[in-house]
Amino acid sequence: MKESPIGTSSSGMLEGQKLQGMVVRRVEKELYEVFIGPQHPGSGHMRIIVRLDGDVIVEADPDIGYVHRTMEKLSEVREWLKPIPLLERMTIIDACNITVPYVNALEKLMDKSPPPRASYLRVLLCEINRVASHLYGFGIFGVFLGHSTMYMWAFGDREVFVELAEVLTGARLTHSYPIPGGVRRDMPQDFPEMARRAVRYMRGRLEEYRRIFVDNPVIVKRLEGVGVISRNKAAELGIVGPNVRASGIRYDVRLAEPYEVYDELDFEIPVFEEGDALARTWVRVEEIKQSLSIIEQAVDWLERHKGEPIIPKEDYDKLPKLHKEVYEKTGRVKLLPVHATMKIPAGKAIARGEMGRGEIIYYVESDGGTTPYRVRVVTPSARNAIVFKYIVPGHRLMDLPAIYGSIDYFPPEADR
Amino acid sequence: METILYLIAYPPLWQVLILGFVGALLVAMVAIWFERKAAARVQRRIGPYWASPRLGGFMIIVADMIRYVTQQVIIPTTVDKIAFLLTPVAVLVVTILPLAFIPLSPHELYWPVASMEYSLLIALALTTLPPLLTVVLGWASSNKFSVIGSLRESYVITAYELVAVLAILAPAASTLSFNIVYIVEAQQPVKWLAILNPLAFLAAFLAVLMSTSAFPFEIPESEHEVVAGPYTEYSGILYALNMGGGYIRRFIYAIIIALVFLGGWAPYTPGLNPFTGFIIPSLIVLVKASIVVLIMSFLRAVYGRYRLDQALDAAWRLALPLALLGLGWSIILAYMNLI
Amino acid sequence: MPARVSLKSLKRRGGLFEGIKSNIQALAVGVKYFIDPQRSTLLYPKEYIEHRPGYRGFIVLIKDKCISCAACARICPSAAMKMVRVTEVDPKHPDKPRQKQYPVINYQRCIFCGYCVDICPTEALYHTPFQDVVYESLADMFLTLEAFQLEPGRPSVSEGSPVVYEVDEERGLIKRRR
Numbered sequence: 056m057k058e059s060p061i062g063t064s065s066s067g068m069l070e071g072q073k074l075q076g077m078v079v080r081r082v083e084k085e086l087y088e089v090f091i092g093p094q095h096p097g098s099g100h101m102r103i104i105v106r107l108d109g110d111v112i113v114e115a116d117p118d119i120g121y122v123h124r125t126m127e128k129l130s131e132v133r134e135w136l137k138p139i140p141l142l143e144r145m146t147i148i149d150a151c152n153i154t155v156p157y158v159n160a161l162e163k164l165m166d167k168s169p170p171p172r173a174s175y176l177r178v179l180l181c182e183i184n185r186v187a188s189h190l191y192g193f194g195i196f197g198v199f200l201g202h203s204t205m206y207m208w209a210f211g212d213r214e215v216f217v218e219l220a221e222v223l224t225g226a227r228l229t230h231s232y233p234i235p236g237g238v239r240r241d242m243p244q245d246f247p248e249m250a251r252r253a254v255r256y257m258r259g260r261l262e263e264y265r266r267i268f269v270d271n272p273v274i275v276k277r278l279e280g281v282g283v284i285s286r287n288k289a290a291e292l293g294i295v296g297p298n299v300r301a302s303g304i305r306y307d308v309r310l311a312e313p314y315e316v317y318d319e320l321d322f323e324i325p326v327f328e329e330g331d332a333l334a335r336t337w338v339r340v341e342e343i344k345q346s347l348s349i350i351e352q353a354v355d356w357l358e359r360h361k362g363e364p365i366i367p368k369e370d371y372d373k374l375p376k377l378h379k380e381v382y383e384k385t386g387r388v389k390l391l392p393v394h395a396t397m398k399i400p401a402g403k404a405i406a407r408g409e410m411g412r413g414e415i416i417y418y419v420e421s422d423g424g425t426t427p428y429r430v431r432v433v434t435p436s437a438r439n440a441i442v443f444k445y446i447v448p449g450h451r452l453m454d455l456p457a458i459y460g461s462i463d464y465f466p467p468e469a470d471r
Numbered sequence: 472m473e474t475i476l477y478l479i480a481y482p483p484l485w486q487v488l489i490l491g492f493v494g495a496l497l498v499a500m501v502a503i504w505f506e507r508k509a510a511a512r513v514q515r516r517i518g519p520y521w522a523s524p525r526l527g528g529f530m531i532i533v534a535d536m537i538r539y540v541t542q543q544v545i546i547p548t549t550v551d552k553i554a555f556l557l558t559p560v561a562v563l564v565v566t567i568l569p570l571a572f573i574p575l576s577p578h579e580l581y582w583p584v585a586s587m588e589y590s591l592l593i594a595l596a597l598t599t600l601p602p603l604l605t606v607v608l609g610w611a612s613s614n615k616f617s618v619i620g621s622l623r624e625s626y627v628i629t630a631y632e633l634v635a636v637l638a639i640l641a642p643a644a645s646t647l648s649f650n651i652v653y654i655v656e657a658q659q660p661v662k663w664l665a666i667l668n669p670l671a672f673l674a675a676f677l678a679v680l681m682s683t684s685a686f687p688f689e690i691p692e693s694e695h696e697v698v699a700g701p702y703t704e705y706s707g708i709l710y711a712l713n714m715g716g717g718y719i720r721r722f723i724y725a726i727i728i729a730l731v732f733l734g735g736w737a738p739y740t741p742g743l744n745p746f747t748g749f750i751i752p753s754l755i756v757l758v759k760a761s762i763v764v765l766i767m768s769f770l771r772a773v774y775g776r777y778r779l780d781q782a783l784d785a786a787w788r789l790a791l792p793l794a795l796l797g798l799g800w801s802i803i804l805a806y807m808n809l810i
Numbered sequence: 811m812p813a814r815v816s817l818k819s820l821k822r823r824g825g826l827f828e829g830i831k832s833n834i835q836a837l838a839v840g841v842k843y844f845i846d847p848q849r850s851t852l853l854y855p856k857e858y859i860e861h862r863p864g865y866r867g868f869i870v871l872i873k874d875k876c877i878s879c880a881a882c883a884r885i886c887p888s889a890a891m892k893m894v895r896v897t898e899v900d901p902k903h904p905d906k907p908r909q910k911q912y913p914v915i916n917y918q919r920c921i922f923c924g925y926c927v928d929i930c931p932t933e934a935l936y937h938t939p940f941q942d943v944v945y946e947s948l949a950d951m952f953l954t955l956e957a958f959q960l961e962p963g964r965p966s967v968s969e970g971s972p973v974v975y976e977v978d979e980e981r982g983l984i985k986r987r988r
């Protein structure tokens with residue numbers, strides 16, 4: 056259905072009249088329509104259709120779907136272990152956080168549970184990914200506001216955490232680390248010390264970020280009072296993640312329904328009340344600090360409990376001799392050939408997790424076969440996309456990058 | 472030898488052609504190189520490197536210039552062709568025009584025009600012309616982003632013009648003359664007006680930042696809402712003229728600021744022969760102007776971009792009172808015979 | 811101990827003095843890094859990174875250990891592994907040629923997830939610790955059985971010198987020549 060703008064009001068067409076598959080709608084003559092389209096330095100993988108009255112945005116329409124990769128359908132034709140690398144590429148920068156709820160759903164169907172050491176390793180990698188994801192968000196936010204130094208610093212410091220992930224799993228971004236029952240590799244010997252050094256370094260760097268970016272008068276002026284989402288509006292729109300925690304709603308999946316070992320760790324969930332872009336930025340800064348503290352606690356626990364298994368005992372007993380040798384020597388868990396065509400008992404399972412950008416929900420249904428019957432995933436950015444339509448109107452054109460960057464919207468994740 | 476020296480130091484040749492076109496081009500290239508290198512250093516990376524590792528990557532700018540000269544100029548069919556093609560060239564010519572009225576030596580032999588009596592006023596008036604042509608650029612390329620960019624430029628013009636003129640005329644109020652030569656001679660040897668009147672210097676610096684789209688005021692061509700503002704549709708040599716034009720304008724403003732605020736060729740006393748009387752003082756002024764331009768380039772690494780209405784706010788509520796205070800203080804300086 | 815909620819609020823905006831102080835702080839940080847950038851840029855290809863042995867790089871086959879179970883081809887998430895049939899003659903029974911199948915890999919599709927290496931029951935596949943391999947045509951990326959058994963050539967070894975990155979407390983990542 057196309058909408059044709061009519062220049063004058065006396066063209067004889069009535070509003071709402073249907074005309075061979077077209078709907079005629081009146082458009083103000085003074086509104087200036089700009090397509091912040093996919094080929095634009097400040098739009099990401101989406102198009103925002105903006106109607107301006109002078110400098111003020113009257114209407115903003117997000118046009119998403121450019122990066123749709125049919126991941127839910129592809130998961131239906133791949134055996135149970137294969138969707139793990141596939142689903143990870145929805146938000147590759149946050150790889151572990153995306154795959155852990157899927158693996159949790161499988162474990163619910165298979166009635167398995169990972170041993171504590173595997174849970175701690177998963178949480179360790181999840182928090183490393185959360186820090187890297189927030190730094191990525193800061194980088195893109197900085198470059199949208201014209202602050203290229205924040206962009207370069209955030210990506211440079213993200214390198215430290217990507218290096219940690221590489222030492223732990225063998226790959227920089229595409230970890231594919233959890234498997235149903237546990238994880239694939241154990242921690243190397245020099246990892247705890249490396250992690251502690253990285254945590255101390257990041258704490259010092261956060262102070263410098265504060266001085267050059269978060270407390271920079273130009274940036275503060277651009278963010279204060281911009282894109283205010285009040286508490287009721289946030290609940291009504293249904294947004295998730297640090298955005299909703301900056302509007303005063305105390306919601307975090309790690310608090311509401313703790314998964315893995317989050318109920319044994321000691322950390323805080325920062326909540327701000329102002330609801331503007333500056334509050335959202337500060338929520339992310341505080342969350343990075345909390346994630347650093349969780350990394351330290353996880354590494355301490357892992358060092359104290361050396362030598363514990365990372366896959367369940369019944370799976371370990373079924374391994375042949377060669378696999379047990381490889382596991383003892385290098386800490387790498389080998390899969391059995393039956394994993395390629397394993398069958399999971401019929402049933403339905405829902406699992407939730409907290410990614411860097413918000414809450415992710417998986418619904419996995421099995422009919423007893425070798426491939427899933429249905430995998431449905433609701434990502435946080437898909438739920439945050441509505442902010443463009445309802446919060447942006449009323450602001451000026453130059454506030455659009457500020458709002459876009461502050462809600463940390465990631466188009467590939469929203470389009471799946 | 473003497474005749475060759477007198478020939479080179481012929482003011483229209485030295486000042487407008489060599490210092491004006493060639494010098495401005497060189498300073499623009501060094502400013503672009505320094506901007507990239509300084510931003511890279513603050514951002515903990517190397518910046519230009521592979522083109523000439525031992526020169527710090529300077530040859531990349533030369534390579535860019537060669538590329539722009541040989542690149543195809545794409546002219547869209549919907550533009551207003553005469554305005555589209557002529558305006559960047561006109562911007563360059565009008566930008567260098569103030570150099571014809573700026574003296575770089577106290578001796579009458581080496582002035583580009585016969586009298587320097589109102590040179591400050593004339594040079595300042597001529598620097599206000601190029602932004603008007605930027606608005607024409609937005610009209611010529613019939614592209615929504617260009618229109619938004621040039622409308623922003625017109626808003627910014629109305630805000631900073633007054634500040635620039637008031638702040639740069641403050642030294643004239645101190646020394647009771649519009650003659651740049653007299654202003655420079657009054658600052659010998661180290662009574663520079665930047666030290667005696669820092670308010671006017673700060674206001675002038677801010678005004679130049681705003682007028683030449685330097686960070687934190689890079690608004691008409693901010694990349695993330697309006698692709699490149701008025702310069703979106705350009706490619707090839709016209710693109711180079713546009714981008715370089717901004718830097719050359721900064722350089723011309725910097726020369727004026729170096730002369731009236733930073734003492735010009737003080738503490739050096741120029742002799743009479745062309746070498747010590749013209750070439751050396753002009754190089755000293757060039758060095759001082761380059762330092763001002765390089766500091767402006769450094770700000771790119773530290774600041775983000777203001778929103779349009781916040782930039783206008785900063786102009787009316789911060790820079791204008793500062794310029795008025797600077798003007799008042801310079802009157803007090805003149806009254807107390809400090810200069 | 812489960813997580814706790816901690817309610818925070820933004821600082822009140824200061825006046826002119828706050829504004830000047832934060833401007834000077836931002837400029838001071840900029841000048842500090844301008845004087846001492848603490849760079850750790852990798853000047854590839856004059857230098858190249860030597861990864862740790864656990865790095866999931868290009869995959870190599872040890873043909874003698876392969877038992878033709880095809881588990882690697884079955885588990886590959888992106889269908890990059892394929893089995894090819896080869897007629898082999900056992901020297902002890904020269905009149906009874908046998909059909910065996912061995913894996914070959916298509917590097918246009920491989921995502922280096924390492925499932926094939928982990929699932930092989932005889933450890934016949936292993937990862938090399940590098941990924942900066944160059945192919946001159948797309949057809950070369952479909953490896954034959956002979957090419958799959960050789961470690962891929964790495965051009966940076968002959969041109970550059972190896973470096974190792976370490977995490978440091980003051981400077982983040984630092985480059986160490988090995």
